[in-house]
Amino acid sequence: MNSLLVIAGMTLREAARRRILWTALGAALMLLAVFAVALRLQVLEFQTRPMSPFVRYQVESGMLMVGLYTCDLLAVVMTILTSIDTLAGEMSSGTIHAIATKPVGRWQIMAGKFLGFVAMVTVYVALTFAATAGVAYWVTGVVPAHPLHGLVLITFECFIALSLTFLCGTWFSTLTNGVVVLGLQGLAFMGGWLEQVSGFSQSAYVVKVGVISSLIMPSESLWRRAAYEMQTPLAGSLSFSPFANVSIPSLSAVGYAAVYLCAIVALAVYRFQRRDL
């Protein structure tokens, strides 16, 4: 257990040094500034003409969801790009040889590294989420409906991406790993949209394709559940967008994602235990 924590601590330090993390934080700050300016302009615009507080609240809530969606996308991409190298890169460079010959089980190496990234991702998501929600509250006074549910689901979504970079890292090189996991994320995104489309078109086939995509990569359905939890009940029916839900993932979909996460981590450990280094 001690060794696992030593590896987790070292991984956290290594991850915190990645340039991509700080680039993502910088990007998040820039987007936050754009978000704040847009919100402020909207508020000023509202002040120039008479408007029902109800409609104003719905529009501002919708804009908050845009900010949170951006925050979610950036967190997932940051998670993938910082972690694709941790196993694949260390195996190809031979760095892993000095660690895997210590009295440490391979599962401990994997779990320690995973924990290190979990800590980093959790802090990153909490910071950017709190900053986005904080800016929205400061400018408009609007807050997400269930912010904690949303925060947990977005963090969970990042863990799904993280587990896949670990699993694919036991198979592929760093670059291939990145392409595969970003590709899966793209599939999830497309699946989410197809389910939205099918909500309008009532097409059973499109629903099936969307559901299968979400089963292969359930990250986007977690975002859509997070959006459902955070937005006002009316907002979902107002528009057609990735942050407003026509088709809302059920709690079973969240349960499936939890089982998926455990299965992917278990498979990654199994692969890492058996493979030659």
Added chain:
Amino acid sequence: MTASMIDPSVVIETAGLRKVYGTRVAVQDLTLQVARGEIFGFLGPNGAGKSTSVKMLLGLVRPTAGDARVLGRPLSNVDVRRLIGFLPEEFRFYDWLSAVELVRFHGRLCGMTAERLRTRVPEVLGRVGLADHASQRVRGFSKGMMQRVGLAQAIVHEPEVLFLDEPTSGLDPMGRRMVRDVLRAERERGATVFLNSHFLSEVEVTCDRVAFLKDGAVVMTKDLRTHQNDAIRVVVHAKDVGPLAMSGLEQWAQNVDYGGGELTFTVSSQDQLPDVLRHLVTSGAAVSRFTAEEVSLEDAFVRIMGRDAGL
């Protein structure tokens, strides 16, 4: 499992260890024993399977077949690694760490306490000649300095068995001497050393025993302490060397070659020379000249591996 596999004086023992990658055989049949307290040299050209063999012994690579034990325990045993140190061929690690942090991290993975590491880490860094660079980040280290810090992490926990894969590649002559001194000190402490190296002259002065690996199999082991197994190369100028003389030679000689009045072969001991000469004369050969000389490690290597062995 053979009886010797539970013999405490045998630290490393393998029997028919084999590794196949797809259709490529990396290690054909590794069968060897290394005794406690030995510095054991593992020699072979590039691609002979040396690194794969070491990786199998360390549990990094899963053997396709065969059996092996280190300190009496199977390769899958994680706890035994507390007693093992390893310097990979090209040691690399997070380059933003200082030398002290790097060695401390590896010591902690070996279960050492923070208190013990406070004294032990500066001690080993001093032994590998990095005392003045202890707090520097390894990013600025040369290849030789990385090998030194790699050696420090391999010995920090005072292992019983030390595996070193080409420890002196990238080191200058002073660095090579340092490695030699560290290895001898480790042996005096009671450690067993398993050394992969290309530097034959260095192996000759450092190792107690060597094994020659060719095409993934041990083709010869040689004890450098007693010289008992030293090969003697014999050159005989003789006429009338008939089939009787040639077939009779086989009881002593290896690598027999006859042509143009010159007969060459090797024998394993000086003591055999009178019998060989007597046999040649009594079987009808007209011997005009008979010379014998000891074969150096390099000669032995070239003879076993062939002239272009990829050294």
